[in-house]
Amino acid sequence: MLRLLMGLSLPMLWAVALSAWPGQGEARTLNARIARVATAVARLEQVQVRLAWPDGAAAGELELRAARVVAPELGYRFQDVAWRCPLRRDGRGGWRCDGELRGQGGAPLRLALELGPASTDARLSRGASAIALQRAAATPDLTRIDLTQVPLAWTQALAAQAWSAGRIKSGALDGRLDIAAPARAPLRIGGDLRVAGAGFDTPDGLIAGEKLGAALRVDSELGALTRVRLGGRLLDGEMLFGNAYIALHGKPVELDVQAESAPGQGWRLPRIVWRDAGALNASGSAALRGDASIDALDLQLDSPDLAPLRERYLSGFLGLAGLAKLELSGGLDAQLSLRGGDLSQARAQLREVRLRDEQGRFRFDGLDGSLAYSDAAPRESELSWRSGALYGLEFGATRLPFSSDNGEFRLQRAISFPMLGGRVGADNLRLRPPAGGKGLDLRFGLNLDKLDVAQLSKALDWPAFTGELSGRIPQAHYADERLELDGGLAMQLFGGTVEVSSLAMERPFGVAPTLSSDLALRDIDLESLTGVFGFGSITGRLYGRIEQLRLVDWQPTAFDAELHTEKTHGVRQRISQRAVQDLSSVGDSSFVGSLQDKLIGFFDDFGYSRLGIACKLADEVCLMGGLGAAKAGPDGRPGFTIVGGAGVPHLDVVGYNHRVDWPTLLERMEAVGKGDVKPVVK
Structure with a gap:
């Protein structure tokens, strides 16, 4: 310039x-x-x-x-x-x-x-870039400027007048501008411009653009009050505004923006129009602070087809939520208002919307109805879905009546819907969208009534468990990407009970979701349990705990487990030759008997008085334990008893390896389940 x-x-x-x-x-x-x-x-x-x-x-x-x-x-x-x-x-x-x-x-x-006597002409150039000026003596207040491949960087100081934090990185301008500079009126600049390869950003990286192309009409007035009107088409490129990432992919968008600003103040945008045919139409007004952040916004949105929005507008938000490949379809109308940078009023009307997570974590079909939000006076709305699934677990239709005021969504009544042969219910739902520097906050109660564990096992690719799952979570709380659940769940499995407590999840729908909980096992029928896992037969009743369990991306990374049997009236305690061999293989153990080893092979099973095993997993190493200390082995290593024998023949199973590699242990357990471990008599 x-x-x-x-x-x-x-x-x-x-x-x-x-x-x-x-x-x-x-x-x-x-x-x-x-x-x-x-x-x-x-x-x-x-x-x-x-x-x-x-x-x-x-x-x-x-x-x-x-x-x-x-x-x-x-x-x-x-x-x-x-x-x-x-x-x-x-x-x-x-x-x-x-x-x-x-x-x-x-x-x-x-x-x-x-x-000359009638005109003044000037041409400024460097290489292929040129600015040509024409001024006629008959119209001394009017200057015409032709731009040819002018670097956008030449306009940095002018752009900084409107946006002090913006930095122009690349791009070129072509076009024509008329500058009117009357003695007693504001300076006016107007004309048609074509932008190619434009790039810009801010020092904090929150706002940026790359490879932008545009054909624009500019009308501006520079004075005590600066006014600018920008219209035309954005042809291509990418833009980032905070978490909002816009990628045009060569499909033009029509825009019309009016803006005005006084010295030392931010910008008012009394007119904003954005037309992306077949994907998104938006219109409204806004007020920006000096750093270009939003102070106020009123916007109306219409999307006849949500499918293109993921790639063109939503990838930034969805990526942060771990939903980069979310599939969308259906239609949406929405209105929203922001005040002080926070959401004030909003309403969305959904039309046969379908959401499908590519990783299979959730699916909603036939989302219909409306959602209304208010930070002041009450507003009511109702949303429904036809069907859905959560981690492959199918659930049925329901309707959700909402009310909203004072910045909070509330479920007006308890709801329930069919799932896994039983019912899932929710109540006391309260949701606060991000505001005042705080993130989303969600609270709700959860009821599970007689869910079929067999269907659950099949959906999650577990062994063929059978039983029922029921429980009550008085309050679940989601904030800062962490879901905490009060109360507990109880599963009736193998004639006994598995109780789950201290449940919490981090990033439930994000990258590498993490689950933590404590489990307590009571009165489990060992014969049924070992049969499901393809383990050699063991009879008796199992008790124990699995505390501080932590799963990352649904794989165990830490726990402190202890399992043992307790004598129960009328229940025999026997362990098969196959089970002895499987225990020895998994736990790197040995067995010893009171008779000559060659006689043990003649027995199909053995009586035992106690059975117990412990594992504390950390850093992919399991610290093993059992019922108590056992005598040292031939190499002098101290042992721990896993099975204490009873009767004749008397057989004990003793472990000597106190540190077992967790991946190796998993491989051995998988081999046992497939029957790849062959009985060997020592």
């Missing part, structure tokens, strides 16, 4: 110099010092003019210098500006001069001026 300012200002200096020039044929040198030269656009300070034309020469030399060039309304300030050129008459009563223009800290440019 130094180039543009000089194009607007130097003709005045040139006119001052030439007005004192002697007639043809006289040899003379003219030097002038001017304290200040003012135009409608810029002022020049401490100006020096030197004109020299040797007697009889075909051309003279013109040199202009200015200590400072300032355009306060455009935001430009330059120092030590100098232009030197050979001066010639054009034969039509005018003058021509073409030479190098330099300014402090900038690369030189070429400035060519033609000053």
Whole structure:
């Protein structure tokens, strides 16, 4: 823009110099010092003019210098500006001069001026980039500027007047601008521009654009109140505004934006129109703070088809939530209002919306109805779905009546829907969207009534468990990507009970979801349990605990487990030869008997008095234990008893490896389940 300012200002200096020039044929040198030269656009300070034309020469030399060039309304300030050129008459009563223009800290440019009786023309260039200026004497307040491959970086200071944090990185401008600079009215700039390869960002990286192309019409008024109207089409490129990522993918979008701002204030946008045919239409108004963040926003949205929105508008938000591949379909109308940067009012009307997570974590079909939110007066709405699934667990239709006021959603009554042969219910749901620097906060109660564990096992690819799952979670609380559940669940499995407590989840739908809980096992029928896992037969009743269980992406990474049998009246305690071998394989154990080892092979099973095993998992290593200490092995390693024998033959199973690699242990358990471990009698 130094180039543009000089194009607007130097003709005045040139006119001052030439007005004192002697007639043809006289040899003379003219030097002038001017304290200040003012135009409608810029002022020049401490100006020096030197004109020299040797007697009889075909051309003279013109040199202009200015200590400072300032355009306060455009935001430009330059120092030590100098232009030197050979001066010639054009034969039509005018003058021509073409030479190098330099300014402090900038690369030189070429400035060519033609000053005639009826017009002034200037051309500033560097390589293929050029700014051409035309001004007619009949309309001295009007200047026309033609732009050819002008680097957008030249407009940095002008852009900073509207957006101080913005940094222009790349791009070029082509087009034509008309500048009207009347003496007693604001400066006006208008014209058609074409932008190619534009890039910008902010120091914090929260706002950015890359490879932007646009065909725009600009109308602006620069004065005590700056007004700008920008219309046309965005042709291509990518933009980031906080978490909102917009990717046009070569599909043009029509826009029309009106904006105005007073010095030292942010921007008001009384008109915003965005038309993305077949995907999203938006209209409304906004107010921006000085850092371009949103202070107020009123917006109406219409999407006849949600499918394109993921790639074009929602990938930033969905990626943060771990839903980058969420599939969307259906239609949506919405209105929203923000005040002070926080959501104030909102309403969304859904039309046969379908949400499907590509990773199979959830699915909703036939979402219909409305959702209304208010931070003040009450508003009511109702949403429904036809069917859905959560981690492969199918559930049925329901309706959710909501009310909202004071910045909170509430479920008006308890709901329930069919799932896994039983019912799932929710109540006391309260949701607060992000506001006041706090993130989303969700609370609800949960009821599970007689869910079929067999269906659950099949859906989660578990062994063929059977039984029922029931329980009550008085309050579940989701905040800061963590879900905590009070209360507990109880599963009736294998004739006994598995109680789950201290449930919590981190990033339930994000990357690497984490689950933690404590489990208590009571009165489990070992014969049924070992049969399901393909383990050798063991009879008896099992008790124990699995505390501080932690699953990352549904794989165990830590727990402290202890399982043992307890004598129960009328229940035999027997362990098969196959089970002994499987225990020895999994736990890297040995068994010893009171008879000669060769006689043990004649027995199919053995009586036992106690059975117990413990494992504390950390850093992919299981610290093993059992019922208690056992005598050292042949190599002197201390042992721990896993099975304490009873009767004849008397057989004990003793473990000697206190540290077992967890991946290796899993491989052994998988081999046992497949029957790949063959009985071997020692």
